[in-house]
Amino acid sequence: MSSATAPAADSRAPRAGLFKRLITHPLGGVSIVFLSIIVVVAIVGPFLAPFDPSQTDLKMIFAPPGGDYLLGGDSAGRDILSRLLVATGFSLAGGLLVAAVGTVIGVSAGLVAGYYGGWIDTLGSWFTALTMSIPSIIVLIAARSVMGPSMWWTMTIFGIFISPVYYRVVYNSVRAVRNELYVDAARTSGLGDGRIIGRHVLMAVRAPVILLTSGTIAAGIGMQAGFDFLGLGDPNTPTWGQMLNEGFYNINRAGQLVLWPALALGLTMIFLTLLGTALRDELEGTSDVRRTKGQIAWALEASAPEIVRHEDAAEPDAVLTVTDLAVAYPAGDGWATVVKGASLEVRRGETHGLIGESGSGKTQTAFAVLGLLPKGGKVMAGSIVFDGEDLTGVSDASMNTFRGSRIAYVPQEPMSNLDPAFTVGVQLTEPLRKVLGMSKEQAHERAMSLLDKVGIPDPKRVFRSYPHQLSGGMAQRVLIAGAVASHPTLLIADEPTTALDVTVQAEVLDLLRDLQAELGMAVLIVTHNFGVVADICDRVSVMRQGVIVETGPTQSVFDDPRHQYTQSLFEAIPTGAPRAPLPGAASTGTLGRETLS
Numbered sequence: 001m002s003s004a005t006a007p008a009a010d011s012r013a014p015r016a017g018l019f020k021r022l023i024t025h026p027l028g029g030v031s032i033v034f035l036s037i038i039v040v041v042a043i044v045g046p047f048l049a050p051f052d053p054s055q056t057d058l059k060m061i062f063a064p065p066g067g068d069y070l071l072g073g074d075s076a077g078r079d080i081l082s083r084l085l086v087a088t089g090f091s092l093a094g095g096l097l098v099a100a101v102g103t104v105i106g107v108s109a110g111l112v113a114g115y116y117g118g119w120i121d122t123l124g125s126w127f128t129a130l131t132m133s134i135p136s137i138i139v140l141i142a143a144r145s146v147m148g149p150s151m152w153w154t155m156t157i158f159g160i161f162i163s164p165v166y167y168r169v170v171y172n173s174v175r176a177v178r179n180e181l182y183v184d185a186a187r188t189s190g191l192g193d194g195r196i197i198g199r200h201v202l203m204a205v206r207a208p209v210i211l212l213t214s215g216t217i218a219a220g221i222g223m224q225a226g227f228d229f230l231g232l233g234d235p236n237t238p239t240w241g242q243m244l245n246e247g248f249y250n251i252n253r254a255g256q257l258v259l260w261p262a263l264a265l266g267l268t269m270i271f272l273t274l275l276g277t278a279l280r281d282e283l284e285g286t287s288d289v290r291r292t293k294g295q296i297a298w299a300l301e302a303s304a305p306e307i308v309r310h311e312d313a314a315e316p317d318a319v320l321t322v323t324d325l326a327v328a329y330p331a332g333d334g335w336a337t338v339v340k341g342a343s344l345e346v347r348r349g350e351t352h353g354l355i356g357e358s359g360s361g362k363t364q365t366a367f368a369v370l371g372l373l374p375k376g377g378k379v380m381a382g383s384i385v386f387d388g389e390d391l392t393g394v395s396d397a398s399m400n401t402f403r404g405s406r407i408a409y410v411p412q413e414p415m416s417n418l419d420p421a422f423t424v425g426v427q428l429t430e431p432l433r434k435v436l437g438m439s440k441e442q443a444h445e446r447a448m449s450l451l452d453k454v455g456i457p458d459p460k461r462v463f464r465s466y467p468h469q470l471s472g473g474m475a476q477r478v479l480i481a482g483a484v485a486s487h488p489t490l491l492i493a494d495e496p497t498t499a500l501d502v503t504v505q506a507e508v509l510d511l512l513r514d515l516q517a518e519l520g521m522a523v524l525i526v527t528h529n530f531g532v533v534a535d536i537c538d539r540v541s542v543m544r545q546g547v548i549v550e551t552g553p554t555q556s557v558f559d560d561p562r563h564q565y566t567q568s569l570f571e572a573i574p575t576g577a578p579r580a581p582l583p584g585a586a587s588t589g590t591l592g593r594e595t596l597s
């Protein structure tokens with residue numbers, strides 16, 4: 001056995017710029033190429049057009065493709081190709097105008113209303129509600145009869161109707177960040193509101209606004225085409241919608257009249273939507289997961305420390321096998337890896353301690369198993385096999401079939417994990433009814449017997465009590481009762497005694513031991529207290545800086561810690577404390593509650 005101390009790689013792989021990432025994204029690349037061609041055509045189309053798009057030639061009415069008119073002639077003898085080239089510019093400009101008006105009004109109003117609140121907020125909400133309640137098409141038709149058939153006015157008004165969408169997105173994002181500590185810090189450091197909004201707040205809304213804009217351009221082009229198709233547009237401005245309108249009138253005589261504008265319109269809208277999908281992937285980081293997963297896995301493999309494994313007489317029957325797990329969070333332009341290739345095995349029916357100093361990644365490992373990583377956290381590499389199923393590829397919806405039934409969880413802070421608005425009875429019976437499908441009476445009966453089982457002296461009273469009427473120890477017993485209600489195969493308890501006082505800690509540990517023995521479940525107990533491990537764990541894994549460095553039966557690891565880090569942990573225990581009270585010896589807290597940090 002060897003011990004290794006090399007830390008695993010920290011993968012702060014720098015991310016390329018947004019455009020570079022988009023162009024290498026499969027959907028993004030092809031969309032950018034197509035849309036670039038459309039933009040080029042829109043700009044140079046009028047110069048490339050072989051004829052004036054309005055020039056009529058009676059001889060060329062419904063002329064077939066070929067000859068002077070490459071794509072044929074329309075019902076007035078105009079060149080379809082020339083009209084298509086010029087129409088591309090107008091159609092695109094219409095979509096861009098909608099997005100520009102929507103962005104300018106919606107983003108600025110959302111920023112100001114979200115940041116300042118008060119009457120500006122009220123005015124913004126009122127305007128949003130008003131514009132959303134009026135059908136835009138009616139206003140557009142009314143405006144047309146007042147101002148005449150101008151594409152520019154039509155698109156400007158449509159942009160105003162789109163602006164509440166931007167307003168809401170920006171407003172909600174600003175509300176979410178305005179009380180962040182870094183915004184407070186900017187304020188206290190003397191930065192003015194304009195600078196804070198422009199620098200800190202605008203950054204937070206940048207991604208959703210960019211995302212929204214590709215959809216808005218598509219919606220604008222579609223709206224304009226629909227308006228022209230209905231014959232409500234400006235007949236002197238060639239657009240795809242105008243061409244479609246004319247084509248549909250003459251579809252039986254010359255089908256190509258519909259074909260070209262329909263292709264241009266359909267493909268542009270499809271590629272704008274695909275670009276939106278690619279943008280979402282890149283801005284929200286989902287694509288980075290795909291792209292960097294391999295890189296991180298490779299980096300971890302290259303530097304993975306060897307785990308010190310103690311010989312084990314028992315036949316391994318793993319209920320949970322975590323292999324080379326890597327968990328990372330976006331950090332700046334890269335990823336900060338907080339679990340760096342951890343491997344862990346919890347066997348059926350055993351109590352397994354996961355011990356390590358504060359910040360070593362114990363909770364992140366537990367959350368990864370539960371599929372409950374905080375926002376931004378991603379499993380970048382490795383596998384989590386529970387009862388034969390790999391949980392890393394499982395959807396959120398499917399994870400719900402594991403959580404609360406086959407995998408249960410007991411948190412660190414009992415009080416903050418009970419909803420103060422509901423009685424214990426409601427909180428215990430609701431999952432029994434929803435997850436296990438029990439009737440109201442069955443759930444009530446089961447909850448009472450669970451409260452009794454976890455040693456609550458007066459279950460009836462506690463059932464009717466609100467969390468604030470319970471002590472910390474009682475609240476933790478209630479949470480344990482809820483966790484074991486479904487007879488889980490695996491119970492994950494994250495520092496279940498840390499928030500409790502010493503005497504209550506001992507009782508809760510005794511309770512966990514008794515329940516484990518009675519229900520035969522496996523228990524993974526996350527702790528930084530060797531006393532807890534000594535008291536109830538059959539086996540232990542020692543975690544350091546995101547990796548497991550030593551694992552084995554508790555007795556063996558306590559008797560003969562081989563990894564330098566495990567040895568240093570034992571050395572950190574104050575002298576005078578007995579070294580290793582072994583599992584089964586009810587000696588909670590023998591080693592105190594040392595925080596190994």
Ligand SMILES: Nc1ncnc2c1ncn2[C@@H]1O[C@H](COP(=O)(O)OP(=O)(O)OP(=O)(O)O)[C@@H](O)[C@H]1O
Pocket residue numbers: 329338356357358359360361362363364365374375377528
């Ligand atoms: N939401 C988050 N975003 C970014 N980094 C995080 C997040 N949550 C945790 N971390 C980082 O992950 C690392 C491991 O945290 P974790 O909570 O797993 O530690 P731990 O071993 O359970 O320690 P403790 O006993 O203090 O909870 C820490 O460096 C922490 O800063």
